[in-house]
Amino acid sequence: MSSPLANVSTAERQARRYSSHYRELFITYEGFSEEIPLRPPDLSVQGMFIQIARRFPEGAVLKIRFRLARFLYEVTARGEVRYCLSGVSIGIEFVEISAEARRAIKEELRDAELSIPWKS
16 A cells, blocks of 8 residues: 555645644534534645544545634635544645635744744
8 A cells, every 4th residue: 555645746745834823723524514623733835734533534625714823814725635644633735725815824834934033
């Protein structure tokens, strides 16, 4: 069995990820009505990595909504599960997200990186 990350480009895997740069994160498995409790994910412009006890099949489509912590911009997107470590975490790629939301995430992460004391 090949690795679930085998088809992911090096650039995608090397994208910088940051944690705790959002508020009020909710995901909903499309076709189901329940919201799923989550722990803080790592966030990048391409997607997020979420620690979650629930298993989702690779390819599952999730509705994602969260508010960026610094700029308070509410991001709404659809994401596809690209990787699942059953009962531990999932990797989600944003497959439908507005250009404005991507810009907001990029600015949020850039601002966060600039505020790290050892990066100055």
